[in-house]
Amino acid sequence: MTPVGARPAAPVRTYDDLVADVRAGALGPDPRTLRVAVAFTTRQAVRHDGRGTGYRNEVLSLRLAEAVGSCAVEPGELPDGALDDCVGADVAALLGHPLPAVRVAALDAYLMHVAPHTPQHGARSVALPAGSSLAKSRARARAVVELLDLPDGGTVLVVGVVNSLLEALRSRDLGYVPCDLKGGVTEWGEPVVADALAAAGSCDALLVSGMALGNGTFEPLRAHALRHGKQLVLFAQTGSAVLPRFLGHGVTAVCAEPYPFFWLDGGPGVVHRYRCPGGER
Secondary structure (H helix, E strand, C coil): CCCCCCCCCCCCCHHHHHHHHHCCCCCCCCCCEEECCCEEEEEEEEEECCCCCEEEEEEEEEEECCEEEEEECCCCCCCCCHHHHHHHEEEHHHHCCHHHHHHHHHHHHHHHCCCCCCCCHHEEEEEECCCHHHHHHHHHHHEEEEEEEECCCEEEEEEEECCHHHHHHHHHHCCEECCCCCCCEEECEEEEEHHHHHHHHCEEEEEEECHHCCCCCCCHHHHHHHHHCCCCEEECCCCCCHHHHHHHCEECCCEEEECHHHHHHHCCCCEEEEECCCCCC
């Protein structure tokens, strides 16, 4: 059996390199021979009990055989015609689609199809207990933050503000700089910076949402982590099967959460954690 923490495949240098490998059939079947059967969006609005603010999510998902690949988008950003573009299209064509969300979801579906989240591909599953949306959010946050290996007092750049993640960092006596392209403030009135790279220099580690794949910020953040020897931990509903491919090349660990996501029902769930070899605790 492949040891826990093993990479699902040899790491790739860049996101574009990974796409090129898929196009060439280097990681599995020729993507021109695989067609997406179902395309759908999931929209959510939430305000947890006891929280003063809420938020919305919107996710594009593509079904390829048994696999579902996903990419989150800003609410209202995805045109209705995107679903029609995807249904019946082959993966190779979708990897060249003009919408980044379609390209990422197609890549995610392909890689989920060829290397699902199993121990043989380096994943360690962590159960999320049944409960309220807030309880499950906090359980997921603990699973994510445990992937950081920092002493008390370290500072984490959090790209993609999730209040439960900030709570979990506080519980470990870790400081943080919240970052989101929309700016604003956190639940506790802390300012949210909009420029992740500008803030990264003052932080000891990076904790980044998979949404960075869809908005084009992943590669600069990965390059920063690689250049400065910093931990880069990703929590990924977007691109959950994509991001483990970068373990050992700028990415330290990934908490992968493929569809269906924790916020869709109150029953038990699961996330899949990956670490670089030798990094499992």
